[in-house]
Amino acid sequence: LAGEVGDELNQKVYIVGGFVRDLLLKTDNWDLDFVTEGDGIELARQLNHKIGGKLTIHEKFGTAVIKLPQFISIDIVTARREYYEYPAALPKVERSNIWSDLFRRDFTINCMAIALNQDNFGEMIDYFGGMKDLQDKQIRVLYNLSFIEDPTRIFRAIRFAARFNFTIEKSTCQYIEQAISANMLEKLSNDRIREEIIHIIREQDVLDKSLQMLNSFKIFKSLDPSLTINSMVIRKVKNVRFSLEGFRQLSSKPFNQTIVMLMQLISEVDTDKISEVLKKLIANETLVNSITQSMVKRRSVYEILSQEEVDRYTIYTALKPHSDEALIFFYNDSENPYVRHYIAFYKLKLSSIHIKITGKDLQEMGIKPGPIYKMIMDSVLKAKVLGTIYDRNGELEFAKQK
Ligand code: ATP
Numbered sequence: 001l002a003g004e005v006g007d008e009l010n011q012k013v014y015i016v017g018g019f020v021r022d023l024l025l026k027t028d029n030w031d032l033d034f035v036t037e038g039d040g041i042e043l044a045r046q047l048n049h050k051i052g053g054k055l056t057i058h059e060k061f062g063t064a065v066i067k068l069p070q071f072i073s074i075d076i077v078t079a080r081r082e083y084y085e086y087p088a089a090l091p092k093v094e095r096s097n098i099w100s101d102l103f104r105r106d107f108t109i110n111c112m113a114i115a116l117n118q119d120n121f122g123e124m125i126d127y128f129g130g131m132k133d134l135q136d137k138q139i140r141v142l143y144n145l146s147f148i149e150d151p152t153r154i155f156r157a158i159r160f161a162a163r164f165n166f167t168i169e170k171s172t173c174q175y176i177e178q179a180i181s182a183n184m185l186e187k188l189s190n191d192r193i194r195e196e197i198i199h200i201i202r203e204q205d206v207l208d209k210s211l212q213m214l215n216s217f218k219i220f221k222s223l224d225p226s227l228t229i230n231s232m233v234i235r236k237v238k239n240v241r242f243s244l245e246g247f248r249q250l251s252s253k254p255f256n257q258t259i260v261m262l263m264q265l266i267s268e269v270d271t272d273k274i275s276e277v278l279k280k281l282i283a284n285e286t287l288v289n290s291i292t293q294s295m296v297k298r299r300s301v302y303e304i305l306s307q308e309e310v311d312r313y314t315i316y317t318a319l320k321p322h323s324d325e326a327l328i329f330f331y332n333d334s335e336n337p338y339v340r341h342y343i344a345f346y347k348l349k350l351s352s353i354h355i356k357i358t359g360k361d362l363q364e365m366g367i368k369p370g371p372i373y374k375m376i377m378d379s380v381l382k383a384k385v386l387g388t389i390y391d392r393n394g395e396l397e398f399a400k401q402k
Contacts, residue, residue, distance in 0.1 A: 138168070
């Protein structure tokens with residue numbers, strides 16, 4: 001259909017990139033990228049007229065996206081050439097042809113296109129040897145400065161190599177090493193690094209491979225010298241998915257899986273460096289602070305909970321200050337059966353306990369405001385957690401006695 005619309009508008013249209021790669025690998029991919037040697041926005045408008053999706057146009061970039069049900073997404077762009085004013089900058093773009101559009105891309109396996117106009121429908125366009133590299137299971141860049149121009153491609157190379165179980169071709173490996181030695185990673189903003197690390201850890205099935213590759217290129221060390229990722233960390237990061245599955249049985253609230261994985265990833269960083277490292281990986285400062293608190297306290301939590309007998313109030317006070325994500329991290333990280341048992345018990349039986357009496361209630365009972373209020377409330381909470389009182393009336397009676 002896109003080709004027909006292209007014919008009507010007298011524009012060449014191609015499907016390119018990941019879709020073509022995945023088609024050849026016989027893998028589903030519903031992110032369709034169309035490139036036209038003509039007006040991309042007009043093509044998007046006319047195409048959407050026929051298929052009735054939700055069209056968003058970015059005039060400034062000359063691009064458009066059509067969203068269809070079932071998470072089908074169609075990106076349409078005018079063929080463009082990209083150039084970099086300085087290394088690691090965001091690229092400048094100008095209108096061009098399909099060759100230049102493919103040449104601006106990252107790896108040969110992502111640089112193939114299939115023509116969609118009637119006169120050459122289905123013709124495979126493979127200027128850079130993508131098909132051969134797919135057969136040889138290799139990730140290869142198009143030219144030696146590729147990683148210098150855009151160091152995020154280093155992370156992408158590792159992500160694709162891990163995902164498809166490909167190797168990174170020898171010269172490409174050398175270009176990566178050269179870019180890292182030239183400190184190109186330092187030129188990337190925290191936002192761009194963050195995005196790439198998150199893309200990598202989301203591909204959980206192959207995490208051991210991708211983390212090992214990141215390690216072998218000493219990428220973690222270049223991002224932050226205190227970031228130690230040893231084989232134990234890799235194993236635990238891989239296990240996060242199982243801990244999360246366990247927690248989903250205990251609570252219907254959604255968890256932020258990425259946060260748990262990031263906590264586990266930095267679990268061997270020295271306590272005084274945690275906050276600094278986290279800032280590179282998480283943008284939200286409040287979140288960074290709360291995660292830092294939980295990570296700093298984790299050893300004392302494990303110590304309290306690693307006993308055979310711990311009373312309910314001790315469990316409650318040890319775990320109450322921490323988010324669900326921190327609890328899952330403790331569960332996964334400690335690997336201690338007692339700690340795990342008490343965390344599950346807390347989540348199931350204790351986490352929702354809170355007191356209902358307020359300062360106003362105490363005032364109405366004729367108690368003068370002061371530090372006594374906190375003492376009373378703490379004892380009421382303790383009694384509730386220990387199971388010696390149950391409802392609000394009980395709470396009020398108990399407060400009166402106090
Ligand atoms: P995925 O399956 O992870 O979505 P994809 O190949 O579709 O993989 P995208 O990140 O959606 O990846 O990018 C779409 C296309 O844009 C890629 O196939 C590649 O050709 C190109 N591309 C994306 N990022 C870069 C980059 N940093 N440098 C060069 N080309 C890129």
